[in-house]
């Protein structure tokens with residue numbers, strides 16, 4: 093699958109940079125191309141892999157390269173004003189070859205939060221390819237303004253893109269750890285999981301072609317469920333048996349492979365999802381089993397699909413394999429699309445409404461914050 097990624101604000105451009113770093117390691121042909129967009133010069137300078145000409149500084153005459161300081165309205169206005177600059181840069185890529193756009197940003201800050209829905213909307217006007225968003229939700233500890241920003245940003249985003257993968261910064265925090273300390277780990281999880289989904293169908297050599305290939309169409313059809321999506325991952329190390337032992341235990345060994353695939357799938361779904369949610373409420377799903385070719389048992393993959401089909405609200409579960417000859421793990425990535433119950437999102441919206449009320453009724457000082465508020469009353473999820 094060929095993806096053009098647009099990384100917005102600091103979180104977004106750092107994650108897009110990491111996708112490019114991972115993609116350029118060894119994978120040929122490339123899956124990802126990336127553009128970084130920010131209102132802060134210093135954040136753009138800190139990137140390592142996105143070429144200079146694909147780093148766009150917005151709002152230079154307004155904020156002088158210093159960022160918008162969590163004012164997501166200002167960021168949205170700047171993106172509307174300067175959308176030509178973004179679209180021009182996008183058109184420099186061979187867009188006829190692209191299967192999807194992915195736009196990524198932190199929803200709690202200013203730049204990523206304000207520009208994400210505007211960028212999706214502008215792309216949608218011009219391109220027929222699907223536009224997906226990755227939205228980073230602030231952890232609860234990040235404060236009221238970030239919660240408000242994220243609620244407003246999500247409300248603007250959902251109708252302007254084809255589906256939104258949410259990532260909850262709070263879900264990945266270890267006890268006593270700050271959000272900042274967890275960034276690297278969270279970003280790596282995002283890149284690993286989405287990287288597998290997007291790369292699974294890309295054959296690199298003849299022996300790496302899967303028997304049950306997950307191509308771009310499988311991902312796109314799953315994402316057609318729309319709305320909010322989450323992604324799970326789990327893996328298991330393979331204990332290699334000696335040749336003679338495995339000959340004697342051939343049948344048992346086959347069963348072992350199939351049951352490993354089923355158990356790793358269950359763990360992926362029930363373990364730490366990018367957005368904690370009730371997986372049973374997903375409308376569609378996609379499973380990718382990655383690992384050495386001799387471990388990718390067809391029967392196991394079918395059984396894992398069947399199990400998930402019986403356990404989500406919809407009936408469409410796609411699945412396939414992703415051969416990684418040198419791997420010593422069997423891993424499973426599960427995409428859950430069209431989730432209708434995400435308590436984390438509900439809690440965030442409830443808190444945003446309370447903050448909005450507090451600010452509106454509060455003393456004069458808090459009223460200064462009113463420019464940050466929008467109407468979040470009607471956000472239906």
Ligand SMILES: Nc1nc2c(ncn2[C@@H]2O[C@H](COP(=O)(O)OP(=O)(O)OP(=O)(O)O)[C@@H](O)[C@H]2O)c(=O)[nH]1
Nearest residue numbers: 101102103160161162198200201202203204230275
């Ligand atoms: N997972 C993850 N979250 C991040 C990272 N950097 C920032 N964030 C989160 O993203 C949200 C927005 O922060 P930034 O990306 O710094 O904000 P911005 O879009 O640059 O906006 P302004 O700086 O206000 O213009 C916050 O909730 C941060 O905690 C990162 O590398 N990884």
Ligand SMILES: [Mg+2]
Nearest residue numbers: 101102132159
């Ligand atoms: Mg910033």
